[in-house]
Amino acid sequence: MKLTENALTVLRTRYLLRDEHGNIIETPEEMFHRVARTVASAEKIYGGNAEKWELKFYNAMSNLLFLPNTPTLINAGKESGQLAACFVLPVNDSMKSIFDSLKNAALILQSGGGTGFSFSKLRPRSDIVKSTGGIASGPVSFMRIYNTATEVIKQGGARRGANMGILRIDHPDILEFIKIKRHEEELLNFNISIAVTDAFMQALKKNSDYDLLNPRSKQITGHLKARDVFNEIVESAWETGDPGLIFIDRINRDNPTPHIGKIESTNPCGEQPLLPFEACILGSVDLSKIVRGRTQNTEHRTQTMEIDRELLAELVQLGVRFLDDAIDANKYPVPEIEKMHKGNRKIGLGVMGWAEMLIKLGIRYNSPRAFRLAREVMSFIRNRARDASSELAKERGVFPNFKGSVYDTPEFISKGGLRNATTTTIAPTGTLSLIAGCSGGIEPLFAIAYKRLVLDTELHEVHPYFIETAKQRGFYSPELIKKISLKGNLRGLKEIPRDLKRLFVTAHDIPPEDHIEAQAAFQEFTDNAVSKTINLKHRSTRDDVARAFLLAYEKGCKGTTIFRYGSKPGTLLKLDEVD
Structure with a gap:
C-alpha cells in the first residue's frame, strides 16, 4: 500500500x-x-x-x-x-422540537456525523408566545445554544462538531442572521447559509422589494429592498466567508421524493441536500x-x-x-x-x-x-x-x-x-x-x-x-x-x-x-x-x-x-x- x-x-x-x-x-x-x-x-x-x-x-x-x-x-x-457523514434534523416551532433535535444532534455529532438544520420555521424575535404570554427570542438565540452544545462534543473522539445552520431569505430575522458571523466568537461550530428563493433573485434583478413572512402566522410582516439585503450578504461573506448561499427552489426542483417532504437544509459542507431526519x-x-x-x-x-x-x-x-x-x-x-x-x-x-x-x-x-x-x-x-x-x-x-x-x-x-x-x-x-x-x-x-x-x-x-x-x-x-x-x-x-x-x-x-x-x-x-x-x-x-x-x-x-x-x-x- x-x-x-x-x-x-x-x-x-x-x-x-x-x-x-x-x-x-x-x-x-x-x-x-x-x-x-x-x-x-x-x-x-x-x-x-x-x-x-x-x-x-x-x-x-x-x-x-x-x-x-x-x-x-x-x-x-x-x-x-x-x-454516515451527513444528516439533516428538523427544527420546528416548539420547545420540544428544538431540544429533541439538539439531543439527536448530540448523538450524531458524538458518532462522527455532521448535522444540518433549517431554523426557518422558528418564529421571529419579539413575536408573541401565546402559551406563556412571553416574547420569542428568535432563531439566532437557539443557534447559540446548539453552538455551545456542539463545543463540548468531540465527534467520535477525532472530529470537532460540524453544523450547517440555514435561514430562509424571507424570514423576518434575516438581517440579524446575515451579520452574526461578523462577531469573531459567534457560532464557531456552524457554517451558515441563506436559503435564497427564486422570488428574491427576481426582486434583486428588478431592484425591487420582497416580502418577509412570519413562519408562525404565514402572514407578511414587512418588506425589504432586495439590493440592500444582498449587499449585507456580500459584506459578511467578504469579511468572514459566511454566509454561503443555498438556492433552495432549485434544490427542491431536483428533490427526487417530493411526496415525502420538502428539502430545507443541507449537510455542513453543502453538497448533500436532505429531507428532515434523512442521512447519507x-x-x-x-x-x-x-x-x-x-x-x-x-x-x-x-x-x-x-x-x-x-x-x-x-x-x-x-x-x-x-x-x-x-x-x-x-x-x-x-x-x-x-x-x-x-x-x-x-x-x-x-x-x-x-x-x-x-x-x-x-x-x-x-x-x-x-x-x-x-x-x-x-x-x-x-x-x-x-x-x-x-x-x-x-x-x-x-x-x-x-x-x-x-x-x-x-x-x-x-x-x-x-x-x-x-x-x-x-x-x-x-x-x-x-x-x-x-x-x-x-x-x-x-x-x-x-x-x-x-x-x-x-x-x-x-x-x-x-x-x-x-x-x-x-x-x-x-x-x-x-x-x-x-x-x-x-x-x-x-x-x-x-x-x-x-x-x-x-x-x-x-x-x-x-x-x-x-x-x-x-x-x-x-x-x-x-x-x-x-x-x-x-x-x-x-x-x-x-x-x-x-x-x-x-x-x-x-x-x-x-x-x-x-x-x-x-x-x-x-x-x-x-x-
Missing part, C-alpha cells in the same frame, strides 16, 4: 483503532479489512457472497481507488457502528489514479495519457454497491433517521483528485477543455451509477419510497427502477484526499507547496507531481522548493518553464468565474450538489464577491461558498504570500 507520510500521520491521529490506553492497535491494511468486512456483511441480507465483496471492497480501498466517508473508516466494526453515506473515486499511459517525450510533453474508462466504470459500480450495503450495515443513532434513510436509500458517490487528473492529461484546470471534460466524466459517472442502482433494484428491490417519486415513470420502471433516490454527490474530501494522496474533491491545487493544519499537527506538503516533473525537466533544487513553499505558486519564478506555470495552476491563480464554471460543469450531472470553494485573493473587492454569487445562480449551481484568503482566522491551509 502506497501511503505518504502525511497520510500515515492522519491515519494515526484520527482513524486507526486504539485500545483503552490510547495505543494504536491496527495497521492501515487492517483498517481497510475492518471496513470491507463490516460493509460486505450486508450482502448476506440479500443472499450475496459477503467474502467475494469483502475482497473487492478491500482491494479498491487499499489501492486508494475508492474511499468512503470518514465515519465509515472510523466506526465500521466498532460498537457505535455509525457510518458518501464515497469518492480518485480520478488521478484512473489515468493510464505514459509521457513519451517529457521535454515537449507529448502525452499518451488517457482515462481508463473501463476501470472508472468498475469503480462506480463497486462504489454504488458499497454505499448501498453500508446503509444496511449502518447502526443509526436515531430511529427516525433509520426509517427515512432506508426509505429513500440516498447515496452520494463522488470524485477527488480532479486537479491531478488534469495535470496528468496536460490540461489546464481553468480551460474550456477542462470544463468539457468535467461534463463528460461526471455524465459518465452518473449514468454508470444509475445503471448500477438499477441492477441493485432488480436484485434487492427499489427504494421503499419509489412509488410517487420522480423516478416512478415508465422509462425508469422499464429498466427495473432504482435502488437509491440519489446516487451522486461531490464532497470536499478534505482528509480523505490526504489519505489518497490527491487534491480534494474537484478543487484545483491549493498550492504547489504549503503547510496544512490537521487537528494540532502541522503537515508540510510539496506536490509530488511537481517534484517529479521538475526532476524530469532538470530544474529541481531544494532551494527552489523552499522558494515555492513561501509563495505557494509559481508566479514570477524564472526557473519554471512557461508551459508548467500554465499547467500547475493554483486556486488563487484562477479567477472566480472559472471556479464557478468548474462547479457548474460538475453540477450539471450530479444528483445532489457540489461542494466547491470559490477562492478569492485577499485584495478582492466586495464587487468581486457579488459577481461570484450572481454568476453561481446564473450558471445553475445549487449553492456557493466564497472564501477570501485571510478573511477567517484559523485557515487550515497556510501560505506566506497570497496577494
Whole structure:
C-alpha cells in the first residue's frame, strides 16, 4: 500500500483503532479489512457472497481507488457502528422540537456525523408566545445554544462538531442572521447559509422589494429592498466567508421524493441536500489514479495519457454497491433517521483528485477543455451509477419510497427502477484526499507547496507531481522548493518553464468565474450538489464577491461558498504570500 507520510500521520491521529490506553492497535491494511468486512456483511441480507465483496471492497480501498466517508473508516466494526457523514434534523416551532433535535444532534455529532438544520420555521424575535404570554427570542438565540452544545462534543473522539445552520431569505430575522458571523466568537461550530428563493433573485434583478413572512402566522410582516439585503450578504461573506448561499427552489426542483417532504437544509459542507431526519453515506473515486499511459517525450510533453474508462466504470459500480450495503450495515443513532434513510436509500458517490487528473492529461484546470471534460466524466459517472442502482433494484428491490417519486415513470420502471433516490454527490474530501494522496474533491491545487493544519499537527506538503516533473525537466533544487513553499505558486519564478506555470495552476491563480464554471460543469450531472470553494485573493473587492454569487445562480449551481484568503482566522491551509 502506497501511503505518504502525511497520510500515515492522519491515519494515526484520527482513524486507526486504539485500545483503552490510547495505543494504536491496527495497521492501515487492517483498517481497510475492518471496513470491507463490516460493509460486505450486508450482502448476506440479500443472499450475496459477503467474502467475494469483502475482497473487492478491500482491494479498491487499499489501492486508494475508492474511499468512503470518514465515519465509515472510523466506526465500521466498532460498537457505535455509525457510518454516515451527513444528516439533516428538523427544527420546528416548539420547545420540544428544538431540544429533541439538539439531543439527536448530540448523538450524531458524538458518532462522527455532521448535522444540518433549517431554523426557518422558528418564529421571529419579539413575536408573541401565546402559551406563556412571553416574547420569542428568535432563531439566532437557539443557534447559540446548539453552538455551545456542539463545543463540548468531540465527534467520535477525532472530529470537532460540524453544523450547517440555514435561514430562509424571507424570514423576518434575516438581517440579524446575515451579520452574526461578523462577531469573531459567534457560532464557531456552524457554517451558515441563506436559503435564497427564486422570488428574491427576481426582486434583486428588478431592484425591487420582497416580502418577509412570519413562519408562525404565514402572514407578511414587512418588506425589504432586495439590493440592500444582498449587499449585507456580500459584506459578511467578504469579511468572514459566511454566509454561503443555498438556492433552495432549485434544490427542491431536483428533490427526487417530493411526496415525502420538502428539502430545507443541507449537510455542513453543502453538497448533500436532505429531507428532515434523512442521512447519507458518501464515497469518492480518485480520478488521478484512473489515468493510464505514459509521457513519451517529457521535454515537449507529448502525452499518451488517457482515462481508463473501463476501470472508472468498475469503480462506480463497486462504489454504488458499497454505499448501498453500508446503509444496511449502518447502526443509526436515531430511529427516525433509520426509517427515512432506508426509505429513500440516498447515496452520494463522488470524485477527488480532479486537479491531478488534469495535470496528468496536460490540461489546464481553468480551460474550456477542462470544463468539457468535467461534463463528460461526471455524465459518465452518473449514468454508470444509475445503471448500477438499477441492477441493485432488480436484485434487492427499489427504494421503499419509489412509488410517487420522480423516478416512478415508465422509462425508469422499464429498466427495473432504482435502488437509491440519489446516487451522486461531490464532497470536499478534505482528509480523505490526504489519505489518497490527491487534491480534494474537484478543487484545483491549493498550492504547489504549503503547510496544512490537521487537528494540532502541522503537515508540510510539496506536490509530488511537481517534484517529479521538475526532476524530469532538470530544474529541481531544494532551494527552489523552499522558494515555492513561501509563495505557494509559481508566479514570477524564472526557473519554471512557461508551459508548467500554465499547467500547475493554483486556486488563487484562477479567477472566480472559472471556479464557478468548474462547479457548474460538475453540477450539471450530479444528483445532489457540489461542494466547491470559490477562492478569492485577499485584495478582492466586495464587487468581486457579488459577481461570484450572481454568476453561481446564473450558471445553475445549487449553492456557493466564497472564501477570501485571510478573511477567517484559523485557515487550515497556510501560505506566506497570497496577494
